[in-house]
Amino acid sequence: MNEVVSKAEIARRHSLTLAGVTTTEKNEALLLIAAKLEEYSGVILDANRKDVTAAQNKSVSKALIDRLTLTEDRITGMVDSIRLLTDLEDPSGKTLSESRRPNGLLIKKTAVPIGVIGMIYEARPNVTIDAATLALKTGNAILLRGSSSTIHSNKAILSLIHDALSESSLPPEAVQLIEDPDRELLKSLYNAKGLVDVLIPRGGKELIDTVVENSRVPVLETGAGNCHVYIDAEANPEMAISIVVNSKTQRPSVCNACETVIIHEDWAQKHLGNLIEALQEKHVVIRGDEQAAAIQPGIQAASQTDWEEEFLDLIVAVKIVPSLDDAIKHIELFGTKHSEAIVSESSGNVEKFFTLVDASVVYHNASTRFTDGFEFGFGAEIGISTQKLHARGPMGLEALTTVKYQVYGTGQIK
Amino acid sequence: MNEVVSKAEIARRHSLTLAGVTTTEKNEALLLIAAKLEEYSGVILDANRKDVTAAQNKSVSKALIDRLTLTEDRITGMVDSIRLLTDLEDPSGKTLSESRRPNGLLIKKTAVPIGVIGMIYEARPNVTIDAATLALKTGNAILLRGSSSTIHSNKAILSLIHDALSESSLPPEAVQLIEDPDRELLKSLYNAKGLVDVLIPRGGKELIDTVVENSRVPVLETGAGNCHVYIDAEANPEMAISIVVNSKTQRPSVCNACETVIIHEDWAQKHLGNLIEALQEKHVVIRGDEQAAAIQPGIQAASQTDWEEEFLDLIVAVKIVPSLDDAIKHIELFGTKHSEAIVSESSGNVEKFFTLVDASVVYHNASTRFTDGFEFGFGAEIGISTQKLHARGPMGLEALTTVKYQVYGTGQIK
Known part of the structure; x- marks a missing residue:
C-alpha cells in the first residue's frame, strides 16, 4: 500500500x-x-x-x-x-x-x-x-x-x-x-x-x-478566464472606458481580468479613440480587428490566437461588431464561461446578454474584477468554479x- | 466529424x-x-x-x-x-x-x-x-x-x-x-x-x-444500493419486523431495497425468531453470521460476498452486533452510501446513526423504500445520486x- x-x-x-x-x-x-x-x-x-x-x-x-x-x-x-x-x-x-x-x-x-x-x-x-x-x-x-x-x-x-x-x-x-x-x-x-x-x-x-x-x-x-467586456451602442462613454480600464489593468495577471473588449460599431465610431487613449495611458498594448484599425489607424492587428488567449498581461484584443448578437456569438465561441460584462443603457439588451451568455457571472455596468468570494460577501474563497x-x-x-x-x-x- | x-x-x-x-x-x-x-x-x-x-x-x-x-x-x-x-x-x-x-x-x-x-x-x-x-x-x-x-x-x-x-x-x-x-x-x-x-x-x-x-x-x-436496516437493542419488535419485511420484500429488485439486516444482540436474543418467521412467510432466504445461527439454528451461513452484494432478490443477510458502533462500522465497510435505516427508541442512538452513517438518505423508524423522488415530493425523478x-x-x-x-x-x- x-x-x-x-x-x-x-x-x-x-x-x-x-x-x-x-x-x-x-x-x-x-x-x-x-x-x-x-x-x-x-x-x-x-x-x-x-x-x-x-x-x-x-x-x-x-x-x-x-x-x-x-x-x-x-x-x-x-x-x-x-x-x-x-x-x-x-x-x-x-x-x-x-x-x-x-x-x-x-x-x-x-x-x-x-x-x-x-x-x-x-x-x-x-x-x-x-x-x-x-x-x-x-x-x-x-x-x-x-x-x-x-x-x-x-x-x-x-x-x-x-x-x-x-x-x-x-x-x-x-x-x-x-x-x-x-x-x-x-x-x-x-x-x-x-x-x-x-x-x-x-x-x-x-x-x-x-x-x-x-x-x-x-x-x-x-x-481559466478569457473574460470579455461588451460595450453596447448607446453605452455611457465615461462608464464604459472606466470599466474596461479597470477590468484590464487593475490586476492583469488574474483570471477575472478582461482579455477582449467587444464594441458595437456605433459606439466605436464615436469613442474608440478615447478608449484607446485611456488604455495606452496605462501601458496596455492594443490588438484590434480590421474594423478597429479602420476607425483608429495604427492599431496592431489581432491574430486568431488573440481572441482565444488569456493574456494575463497588459494586452487587450479589440473587436468591433455590428450587433449585440454578434458579441454574444463571439463570447460563445471564445469565452471560458467565467465572467462576462455588458456596458449598456438598454435594459432589453442587458436581459438578452444575461440570458444568452453562458458564464458563471454576468455583469451589467460593472468591472469583471468583482468575481471573487470576498467581493461576493462569502468571507472565504475555495476558488472560482468555471x-x-x-x-x-x-x-x-x-x-x-x-x-x-x-x-x-x-x-x-x- | x-x-x-x-x-x-x-x-x-x-x-x-x-x-x-x-x-x-x-x-x-x-x-x-x-x-x-x-x-x-x-x-x-x-x-x-x-x-x-x-x-x-x-x-x-x-x-x-x-x-x-x-x-x-x-x-x-x-x-x-x-x-x-x-x-x-x-x-x-x-x-x-x-x-x-x-x-x-x-x-x-x-x-x-x-x-x-x-x-x-x-x-x-x-x-x-x-x-x-x-x-x-x-x-x-x-x-x-x-x-x-x-x-x-x-x-x-x-x-x-x-x-x-x-x-x-x-x-x-x-x-x-x-x-x-x-x-x-x-x-x-x-x-x-x-x-x-x-x-x-x-x-x-x-x-x-x-x-x-x-x-x-x-x-x-x-x-447501486447495498442498503441496511439496523435494529437497535430496544427497538419496538412489531415495528422493526414490519420495516425489515417491507424494505426487503416490497420490491426486491430495486436499489432502495434492504440487503442486510444488522441486529443488536439484545434484540436478537428476544425477537430474531419472529423476524425470521415473518421473512420466511414472504419467501425470503436468510443468510446469517455465526451468532445469528447460534440464536436461531438452521440459518444458512453468510459468506463474505453476502455482505458486499446487492441481491436484488428475496435474499437477506443477517448480522448480529454487540453495539451501535459495530453496526455503523459494518455500514461504513459495506454500504454504498444510498439509504440506511435505524429502528430505535433511543434518540441519542438515532442522532449518532444520523451523524456517523455516510449515506444520501438516513431513516429513523421507516422503510428504506421511500428513497424516491415522488415519495420525497419532487414530482419527478432523474435518478438517485449516490x-x-x-x-x-x-x-x-x-x-x-x-x-x-x-x-x-x-x-x-x-
Whole structure:
C-alpha cells in the first residue's frame, strides 16, 4: 500500500468522527492553528528558505520564486485569515429544507461535510494553510499534495497544524500531507474512488487539465478566464472606458481580468479613440480587428490566437461588431464561461446578454474584477468554479459541503 | 466529424436559445409531445415489436425483454407523466438568493439550465421519453444514446418528439438521438468537454462504472444500493419486523431495497425468531453470521460476498452486533452510501446513526423504500445520486439546473 492509499484510508476513517464535531470545537482548533503559526513563524520561514534556495539553484522563473516565498508579513496575513474564518457561519449541519409528507414522514435536507478532499496544487505554501483550514472549518478531512519544490515549507506547516490539532478535540489525521514526490502516486489519488470524495486542483491550466483528464474521483474544476467586456451602442462613454480600464489593468495577471473588449460599431465610431487613449495611458498594448484599425489607424492587428488567449498581461484584443448578437456569438465561441460584462443603457439588451451568455457571472455596468468570494460577501474563497456541476462562480464554504436527507418516521412502510 | 460531435455542436448552439424559452412555451411543447405519443402510439408499438422480435431472436434474458417491451398501457403511463410534468414548478430562472453589497452591486444567484445533457442508457425506451421531457422542462438540450437493441423504438419516439417540437416554439434539435450503434462513438461523448456539460448514465453497475472511468465530461452518477436496516437493542419488535419485511420484500429488485439486516444482540436474543418467521412467510432466504445461527439454528451461513452484494432478490443477510458502533462500522465497510435505516427508541442512538452513517438518505423508524423522488415530493425523478457533488439522493428537476450569478452595477470598478 503506497502513501496515498494508506493516508486516504486514514482520512476516510477520521472523516466519520469529523462529521460529528461541533462548530465551537472546530473554531477552537482553528484558533490553535493560528496561534502556532504565529508563535513558530520562524520555523516556517527557515524551512521556506531551504525551498527558495533549492528553487534558485534550479533557476526557475521569478514568478514561481515569488509565489513560493513566505515572509513574516505573508504569515501574518494567513494567521489573520484563519481568525476571520472562525467568525464565518459554519455551513455543515445547517437544515436546508424540511417537509412533512402526507404519510407523516419528516424529511430534513441537511448540509454535511463532503468527507475527504484531495487537494493537488503548485508551489504555493499559502494554499497548504488555506486548504487545510477551510476543510477543517467545514468538517472535512483533507489530503494535501503540493509541489515537491515546497516540501520543506509544507512539512513545517503540517507539523505545526498537527501540534495544534493534538491539543484540540479534532484528530491530527484530519490534515495529511503526501510527502513522496513520485508523480506516479498521483495515479493512486485519481483512482481513490470511495476513499476520496473530491479532488480540487489549484494552479495552471496544465495541472487542472491533467487532473480532469485522469481522475475517476469527481473534480471541482477551477479554470481559466478569457473574460470579455461588451460595450453596447448607446453605452455611457465615461462608464464604459472606466470599466474596461479597470477590468484590464487593475490586476492583469488574474483570471477575472478582461482579455477582449467587444464594441458595437456605433459606439466605436464615436469613442474608440478615447478608449484607446485611456488604455495606452496605462501601458496596455492594443490588438484590434480590421474594423478597429479602420476607425483608429495604427492599431496592431489581432491574430486568431488573440481572441482565444488569456493574456494575463497588459494586452487587450479589440473587436468591433455590428450587433449585440454578434458579441454574444463571439463570447460563445471564445469565452471560458467565467465572467462576462455588458456596458449598456438598454435594459432589453442587458436581459438578452444575461440570458444568452453562458458564464458563471454576468455583469451589467460593472468591472469583471468583482468575481471573487470576498467581493461576493462569502468571507472565504475555495476558488472560482468555471464548471456547472455542484458549484459555479466564486466558491465559499458551502462548496465544501454536500447534503444528507434525514428522514424521521413512526413506523412508515411503503 | 462523427455523429456525436456534429449533434453535440448542434445541441450546444440550441442550448443558448433554450435558456431564454419561457415556462409556458416549454409546457406547451410538452403537451404537444404527450398528444403525439397518444395519437401515434400504434407507430411506436409497431417499431417496438421489431426491437422485441430482434431481441427474442438473439435469446436475451427475459428481464431485458420485459424492460424493452412497450404496451398501450405503458405508453399511457408515460403520456400521463408528461402531463403531470407540466404542473411542476420550473426551477430554471428562479432567483435563489439576492444580496446588495456595500459598494452598491446587486448580486442575484439564479438557477439556469445546465446546457447540454448527454444520456447513456440501456434497453429502456421509456427512458428516451423521460429524459427528453425532463430536459425540456428545465430548458436543457439533450443527446440520447440508448442501446442498439431499442433503436427502432427510439427512432419512432424521436420522430414524434420532433414533429411535436416543430409545432412548438422550441427547436426540434433540443432533443437528438445518436443512431450509430458503434461503441467507439462513446469515446467522442466522453471527450465532448465544452460541448456536453454533463453525462448521466442510467443502467447497471457496469455501464455506470465504464462512463465514470472514461469520461472527461462531469458525470452525474446514480449508483447501486447495498442498503441496511439496523435494529437497535430496544427497538419496538412489531415495528422493526414490519420495516425489515417491507424494505426487503416490497420490491426486491430495486436499489432502495434492504440487503442486510444488522441486529443488536439484545434484540436478537428476544425477537430474531419472529423476524425470521415473518421473512420466511414472504419467501425470503436468510443468510446469517455465526451468532445469528447460534440464536436461531438452521440459518444458512453468510459468506463474505453476502455482505458486499446487492441481491436484488428475496435474499437477506443477517448480522448480529454487540453495539451501535459495530453496526455503523459494518455500514461504513459495506454500504454504498444510498439509504440506511435505524429502528430505535433511543434518540441519542438515532442522532449518532444520523451523524456517523455516510449515506444520501438516513431513516429513523421507516422503510428504506421511500428513497424516491415522488415519495420525497419532487414530482419527478432523474435518478438517485449516490455521489456527493451537485446532487445527492433522489434528484428532482433542480438537479438539471446550475446557477448563474447576475450582477447589476452602476459603473462600479475595483
